[in-house]
Amino acid sequence: MELSTRLCPLCHVPFLQIPVGDGSIEICEKCQGTFFEFDEL
Numbered sequence: 001m002e003l004s005t006r007l008c009p010l011c012h013v014p015f016l017q018i019p020v021g022d023g024s025i026e027i028c029e030k031c032q033g034t035f036f037e038f039d040e041l
């Protein structure tokens, strides 16, 4: 897994970035928050 360059707005720690399909999801370990990010073509 890779660390995202973005920080969780709640915990201020880097998201874990996990590739899924066309994009990736970002998960915060600390608050278990999940954020979706899809690449724009």
Ligand SMILES: [Zn+2]
Pocket: 008, 009, 010, 011, 012, 028, 029, 030, 031, 032, 033
């Ligand atoms: Zn968090």
